Amino acid sequence: MKQWLVAVTAFFSSLSLLAQEPQQSPEPERYTRQDSLRGSLRPERTCYNVGFYELNLTIDPATKSIAGSNTIHYRVREPFKRMQIDLFENLTIESITQGGEPLRYVREGNAVFVTMKERQEQGSVERIKVSYHGKPREAVNPPWEGGFSWKKDSTGKDWVGVSCEGLGASSWWPCKDHLSDEPDSMRMTFRVPRGLKAISNGRLLRQQEVGTNQIEFTWEVSYRINTYNVTVNLGDFVMIRDQYRSRDYQYLTLNYYVLRYNGEKAVKHFEQVIGMLDCYEWYFGHFPFWRDGFNVVETPYLGMEHQSAIGYGNNYKNNSFGFDPILIHESAHEYFGNSLTCTDPAEMWIHEAFATYMESIYVENTDGYPSMIRYLMSQKPLIKNKYPMIGPRGVNYQHKDTDIYYKGAWLLHTLRCVVDDDNIWFMALRKVALERKHSPVTTKQIIDILCRETNMDLRLIFNQFLNYAAPPVLEYRVTEKGDYIELQHRWIAETYGFNMPLKYRFAYGPWHTLYPTREWQTTLIRRSNGWLNFAYELQYFGTKHMDLSNLKPQE
CATH class of the missing domain: 2.60.40.1730 (tricorn interacting facor f3 domain)
Structure with a gap:
């Protein structure tokens, strides 16, 4: 094979080793009567x-x-x-x-x-x-x-x-x-x-x-x-008071309660709050607890999204992207987790996926799109794919890993690519935040709003990402055909009818869209300069080289 094919093969094998190696199913969870008494609505x-x-x-x-x-x-x-x-x-x-x-x-x-x-x-x-x-x-x-x-x-x-x-x-x-x-x-x-x-x-x-x-x-x-x-x-707290002016010239009280000897460093460190609130307001509307104010309290633990009393214990440290991830993440929960709240811990992905995704929105807003991509890519290796992101309801289910954070954020990032129109996508997210403001919310309600506002049926993608542990895996084979590339492909996914569009391009050229399904298809692609590159930075998926001896359809 020529160099471009070697490059795409090497790239894919490094992209998703996890998807190529079957994972052992975890032992089924056993629940007690106490779990049911706590988690169920009797x-x-x-x-x-x-x-x-x-x-x-x-x-x-x-x-x-x-x-x-x-x-x-x-x-x-x-x-x-x-x-x-x-x-x-x-x-x-x-x-x-x-x-x-x-x-x-x-x-x-x-x-x-x-x-x-x-x-x-x-x-x-x-x-x-x-x-x-x-x-x-x-x-x-x-x-x-x-x-x-x-x-x-x-x-x-x-x-x-x-x-x-x-x-x-x-x-x-x-x-x-x-x-x-x-x-x-x-x-x-x-x-x-x-x-x-x-x-x-x-x-x-x-x-x-x-x-x-x-x-x-x-x-x-x-x-x-x-x-x-x-x-x-x-x-022994001292209070530092500040004020945020919204885009429509309303004023929000900001109170920071910090240990007395940390007052000076807190004043400097919390300067980033103003820009964060402006970013979140632009995308999701006014801070949702305006009357109660935006408050941060220094805590003897890392942090927590306590409503209008955000727990902060990150020792006034920024990350390599120049912001404090605890401050930005826990504050994001005021929109997703506090203003709108899931009705069962099984659906806690609603809180953590959106708050983690809001971190990337903040990065893009302050430092541009390439930095946002780098930020999400830095989180991608943390995805485990061992458990579904939605657990059993009625038993006070507690998630076993952090996939509801990082895989959840990548689900939303993937949907941005699938929608392929930022105006529509971000307006849809804003609709979720505003329509369900100060309300309980279910996964179905969120999906319904996003489908309605994007005018797209996103349910199959949500189903695969939320209800199954494994990500969708693209099984493929590439063959040269003169001026064309013959790409045989299909999705391996548990969701019946799964058909997520997939972006591809040659080298750093313009993106094109492939439309795999769970059935084998052959697509002829006119060759261009450079190597074939799937949208690993835009969507979350795994890859697998096609086994030519077994072209059976999926069950």
Whole structure:
């Protein structure tokens, strides 16, 4: 074969070794009744919707303990006398009351079943108060294995943070711990030792001394909030205030709560926030929690997307592309993850794929298209292809690797290439962010919006990328035919009817489009100068040399 064919063969073999070598299927997951109680929507949960939480908590770093109450305001959807709330079993319930009267309850692991004195009638607005205390789980490897992080800063002062995505908000406060039900708003009051500040979500309503040894901070969130986004941070913080002016001349408050000795470096480092907010506004609309402000809190763990209280612990470091990936990624979650939220952890790809893809949008916006491609290519080797990006629903599924981040971002990047019109593609993404703003969202709803706005049926591509572990693989053979190249090709994919278009070109010439299906096809391509090059930087796929002895169709 001539040199161009050698080049394309060598290129493809280096592109996707994983696609050429079958991967062993992981052992099937086994789920417990606790998984189902936490992850499923049983009648004891669907009978009511939470409207408002009032959390009052005393936090004692010396004993690593908490004590207080949460009042759950709810609207009755279906008449009931028994409801489920959630609180980890290592925390002691002192009482559950309604209207000052004690209610009977039964604990089953981390689930709590409460029996009402009177039937709760459909449409009525009721409330119960849960008083409790104990030592919440201590974080093992936050934020991935979360809980309370009881730390000291470099001066020896207490520095406390909470991260509980996956673990669950019920690890430290009683609630309906399911992503499908967010309160419309929330108020949190924290009583802490004098000398510390308690920083939580939203806006600070008041701060007052309690006796001689404690200070009480009350915060309020004026928007919907998912339970794992609720947080509290204790430390010797100083507040740095800034302001962002939107493109239509509205002003957003920016508050950075950092350890006292990091104030000076924080002022310089967080200058990148203004450009980030401008980028995200251009593509996805106004910052979604405008009334509550954009807030960042320095944490003793790497970071977390806590709504209007973004956890930041990356030590004020930028990456080789010149920005802080924790700051940019966690802030992106304010749009995807906080404003719109999946209804089951099985669909957490919605949060992480879009937030990771927004990093690349930020790179393109600040440093151009070639830098964006380099950034995505730097993440491509991190894709594992061991598990589908959507897991089983109803069991509080926790993803086993980071494919919902990097493969998810590459799915969206691939769709940009397939749509092949940036105006249409980015307007479609904007529609997703705005139509589902401050709402729960499902995978189907996102796909439906993107299909409608692009006027393309993208469902087969989504199905292959989300519901199967393996990427689509192009099986091919190239033969010279005079002035033409004969390309025999097909997609290997589990999705019936899979037909993703594929870009190709010669060397650095203009892109052309190939239309493989799951059936063998032969395409004659007029030769041009340079080597044949498939769009490895535009789409995510694997390759496989065709076995000439076996041209059977796929099942």
